[in-house]
Amino acid sequence: MLYDNEKTGGDQVITTNLLLLSGCRECHICLQQCPLHKGKGAGTTMKIALNQGCINCGFCLQDCPQKVIGYQDDMELFLQDLARGRQISLLVAPAVQRHFSDYRQVFGFLQSLGVRKFYNVVLRADITLWAYVRILESNYGKPFISSPCAAVTDYIMNHVPALRPHLMPVYSPLVCSAVFLKKYRQLDDDLAFLSPCIAKRGELRQSGNKVRYNVTIGKLKQYIVERGIDLSRYEAVDFADSNEGQGVTLGVSGSVCSSIRKHLPGRLFRKISGSGVYPYLTEYEAALKAGELLPDLLEIYNCKAGCDSGTGTGKMLPGVVPPKAAFGNADLQQEAAATFDAFNSTLNIADFIWPEIKRYDTHGKDRGRI
Numbered sequence: 001m002l003y004d005n006e007k008t009g010g011d012q013v014i015t016t017n018l019l020l021l022s023g024c025r026e027c028h029i030c031l032q033q034c035p036l037h038k039g040k041g042a043g044t045t046m047k048i049a050l051n052q053g054c055i056n057c058g059f060c061l062q063d064c065p066q067k068v069i070g071y072q073d074d075m076e077l078f079l080q081d082l083a084r085g086r087q088i089s090l091l092v093a094p095a096v097q098r099h100f101s102d103y104r105q106v107f108g109f110l111q112s113l114g115v116r117k118f119y120n121v122v123l124r125a126d127i128t129l130w131a132y133v134r135i136l137e138s139n140y141g142k143p144f145i146s147s148p149c150a151a152v153t154d155y156i157m158n159h160v161p162a163l164r165p166h167l168m169p170v171y172s173p174l175v176c177s178a179v180f181l182k183k184y185r186q187l188d189d190d191l192a193f194l195s196p197c198i199a200k201r202g203e204l205r206q207s208g209n210k211v212r213y214n215v216t217i218g219k220l221k222q223y224i225v226e227r228g229i230d231l232s233r234y235e236a237v238d239f240a241d242s243n244e245g246q247g248v249t250l251g252v253s254g255s256v257c258s259s260i261r262k263h264l265p266g267r268l269f270r271k272i273s274g275s276g277v278y279p280y281l282t283e284y285e286a287a288l289k290a291g292e293l294l295p296d297l298l299e300i301y302n303c304k305a306g307c308d309s310g311t312g313t314g315k316m317l318p319g320v321v322p323p324k325a326a327f328g329n330a331d332l333q334q335e336a337a338a339t340f341d342a343f344n345s346t347l348n349i350a351d352f353i354w355p356e357i358k359r360y361d362t363h364g365k366d367r368g369r370i
């Protein structure tokens with residue numbers, strides 16, 4: 001699946017999902033937070049920025065006063081393929097429950113369009129974090145950077161090659177969900193992701209199109225509003241895996257570090273988010289070169305308020321009050337050790353390793369696919 005605006009020139013591949021619409025005044029406000037182009041002077045225009053290694057961080061989208069920056073996702077193709085009768089099930093980000101009054105009515109509406117089943121991604125975060133613990137246990141002293149944030153991972157892979165060997169070579173909870181459902185639950189449907197993130201489109205492609213469509217919450221809201229769809233008319237449909245709860249890691253604690261800290265006593269963890277993560281990675285690279293002490297795991301996100309308020313979520317719909325996060329169920333956290341033990345005997349960790357990252361695990365050099 002190629003991007004509409006993807007071009008190739010020599011070995012350069014341009015993969016931005018951002019679009020510059022008409023009406024740009026060349027004020028360059030959009031570039032003031034751009035991780036790649038801020039401070040580069042008036043010669044750098046938005047058009048240049050989008051064509052030179054854009055990581056789909058979305059800061060320009062939020063900052064443009066003229067609102068002439070848009071983005072594309074896979075909503076259109078997803079709807080076309082449903083209408084053609086393609087069998088599609090939906091993987092659902094936790095953010096969805098925050099952006100609609102009743103996510104089950106959204107599922108009812110999508111089911112009326114042909115979506116077959118709905119699966120909760122946060123459940124399979126348990127697999128991602130189990131793999132993190134296994135890798136941290138067997139790599140004592142090596143600092144790792146978390147890899148579920150697609151914008152940050154893109155930044156490291158394409159702009160900070162020295163840090164590639166430090167990215168955690170494990171698929172995100174989204175792709176772990178796809179692998180698990182297809183291989184271990186024999187799900188045959190094509191998969192779409194109902195997503196809070198513009199940048200996930202690139203991750204899907206880089207992880208082998210195990211999930212075919214990145215359908216953002218923002219575009220779905222826009223579709224519902226523009227067509228005057230009354231969600232209350234639709235039957236409430238729940239997750240196909242709702243009887244499995246919210247998992248025992250991210251769905252319970254809300255963060256990677258707090259989920260796995262107790263499995264790795266004495267190890268150092270740090271969590272950071274927002275536009276400052278990019279200059280921080282420059283400092284991280286310098287510290288690495290100087291042999292300074294770094295966290296065993298750096299949990300890192302492009303979006304300050306985390307994925308629930310990601311770049312592809314759009315404005316809150318009128319009348320929707322986001323529920324307060326309710327993390328900290330200590331009983332369920334106790335279950336994580338037992339769950340991880342069960343994974344040791346039922347899952348093959350190699351299924352959840354991200355080859356695109358793993359191949360850089362020696363001194364930043366490309367060692368080929370594993």
Ligand code: SF4
Nearest residue numbers: 024025027028030064
């Ligand atoms: S902030 Fe908007 S109007 Fe100004 S240069 Fe950027 S895209 Fe153009």
Ligand code: SF4
Nearest residue numbers: 034054055057058060
């Ligand atoms: S999405 Fe981010 S990296 Fe791309 S042009 Fe906008 S600010 Fe720069």
